[in-house]
Amino acid sequence: MVTYDPADHYERLAKNYDDTWSHRPDYVGWMNQRVFDRLQIEPGDHVADIGAGTGLFLRSLVRHVTEDNPIVCIDPSRSMLNQLPDDPRLHPVCASAEAVAAGEVGLPYDWLDAIVIKETIHHFTNIPKTLFGLAERLAPGGRLLVVTLPRRPQYPLFTAALDRFAEHQPEPDDIASAMRDAGLDVTLDYDAFTVRVNADHYAHLVTRRWMSVLSTFDDEQLAEGLEEMRTRNVSGELTFPDRFAFVFGKRT
Numbered sequence: 001m002v003t004y005d006p007a008d009h010y011e012r013l014a015k016n017y018d019d020t021w022s023h024r025p026d027y028v029g030w031m032n033q034r035v036f037d038r039l040q041i042e043p044g045d046h047v048a049d050i051g052a053g054t055g056l057f058l059r060s061l062v063r064h065v066t067e068d069n070p071i072v073c074i075d076p077s078r079s080m081l082n083q084l085p086d087d088p089r090l091h092p093v094c095a096s097a098e099a100v101a102a103g104e105v106g107l108p109y110d111w112l113d114a115i116v117i118k119e120t121i122h123h124f125t126n127i128p129k130t131l132f133g134l135a136e137r138l139a140p141g142g143r144l145l146v147v148t149l150p151r152r153p154q155y156p157l158f159t160a161a162l163d164r165f166a167e168h169q170p171e172p173d174d175i176a177s178a179m180r181d182a183g184l185d186v187t188l189d190y191d192a193f194t195v196r197v198n199a200d201h202y203a204h205l206v207t208r209r210w211m212s213v214l215s216t217f218d219d220e221q222l223a224e225g226l227e228e229m230r231t232r233n234v235s236g237e238l239t240f241p242d243r244f245a246f247v248f249g250k251r252t
């Protein structure tokens with residue numbers, strides 16, 4: 001296995017990150033709406049996105065804030081944050097979730113009404129401790145939403161990549177337990193978006209190592225994996241469900 005540093009991975013990916021989703025604009029809207037529906041942002045709410053990346057999935061939320069209560073976009077990758085739209089309703093903070101949870105980072109707000117963590121929690125070094133620290137920053141009635149892939153997504157990837165992904169991906173039930181231990185009322189549900197994509201385009205995304213697990217394979221291993229995918233998917237068109245866990249917690 002290639003040792004990889006998430007920081008290098010996102011450094012390399014940052015400029016092309018949004019293009020990764022350009023073949024499925026419907027998905028971006030779908031996910032934005034699901035995040036918005038769960039967080040129920042009220043005027044004046046203080047919102048933070050942890051692992052905000054390029055802000056692609058903040059579009060539905062940003063319409064509900066103003067420059068007086070910008071969304072705090074927290075990410076340790078400066079290159080990802082540099083891709084955020086130039087918008088006074090977004091306030092970038094270059095820091096890790098762990099540092100925010102430990103109170104080591106100054107935020108523009110003492111308390112947060114809503115926190116979203118989308119496809120980022122698998123990077124946390126200690127999930128229960130970090131969620132506990134983040135939950136402590138919630139105001140009464142504050143909401144924390146974790147959006148994450150299940151351990152075994154039904155992606156048409158090569159087997160070794162799916163196996164390695166499963167080894168490192170946290171179980172949504174364990175995330176829910178950690179949020180309960182942090183004092184939140186928690187619900188866990190799943191929702192799926194049907195992806196239809198050209199097999200060559202999907203292979204191109206794999207070549208670009210768009211998922212961080214793919215950065216743990218060297219060029220030769222990746223070429224073998226692509227060959228496996230090619231022999232399996234002969235139709236030229238791929239259809240599969242992109243299923244997500246939504247773990248929602250509320251401070252009462």
Ligand SMILES: C[S@@+](CC[C@H](N)C(=O)[O-])C[C@H]1O[C@@H](n2cnc3c(N)ncnc32)[C@H](O)[C@@H]1O
Nearest residue numbers: 010051052053076077080096097118119120123
């Ligand atoms: C797959 S991207 C998701 C970005 C965005 N949430 C989205 O859904 O498009 C994961 C993001 O997590 C960030 N990240 C990695 N380690 C982190 C940590 N310890 N705390 C917070 N964010 C982290 C990466 O820099 C990257 O921007």
